[in-house]
């Protein structure tokens with residue numbers, strides 16, 4: 188689904204101000220390549236994104252159903268180069284947060300051209316996985332709605348393909364794990380080791396309680412790997 192064509196950021200959210208991005212609290216988690224910035228987006232901006240994402244991608248997904256057919260994911264394909272669109276604005280934010288992404292990622296002519304929009308309702312989660320290798324290095328996540336705990340585990344099997352199939356459990360899980368609390372307005376990035384050598388997931392249950400307590404919508408930005416031309 189291509190949700191943001193023709194939707195101007197300014198129409199929905201008013202003038203974007205980079206003043207909002209100052210004085211941010213950057214937290215470097217103990218995994219090389221994992222960077223978390225807190226409170227990048229204001230509560231007001233978050234609630235506007237939450238509403239826009241809901242109407243654009245999940246207009247018919249009530250939170251009180253566990254039906255397996257329910258729509259809980261949307262996708263965008265196409266360069267996110269226009270900061271006057273909601274998803275393009277998220278891409279622009281990435282370029283303003285120093286150290287969020289390595290210079291090799293920022294130097295790309297198109298930094299991101301794909302977005303996945305995930306919806307989580309109470310009791311849901313996503314299994315431990317490494318993002319598919321069809322995507323380049325550098326994945327950035329934005330959070331809207333409820334808070335959640337993300338778990339990261341070092342890949343110890345060396346089996347990248349298996350990890351990339353969204354395994355629910357790694358067979359030889361290393362006890363070493365890092366948990367990252369994600370609140371609305373936070374921005375996280377996974378590059379290098381964090382992107383390729385660690386899984387990430389959102390467990391359904393944390394400390395005996397539902398991890399997701401109220402609806403959360405995440406937007407993750409990626410760049411598709413350009414396939415070499417096989418025909419010549």
Ligand SMILES: O=C(O)CCC(=O)C(=O)O
Pocket residue numbers: 303305313318328329387389405407
């Ligand atoms: O919801 C999130 O922040 C993570 C989503 C994710 O890992 C994915 O879509 O691959």
Ligand SMILES: [Fe+2]
Pocket residue numbers: 316317318387
């Ligand atoms: Fe992922």
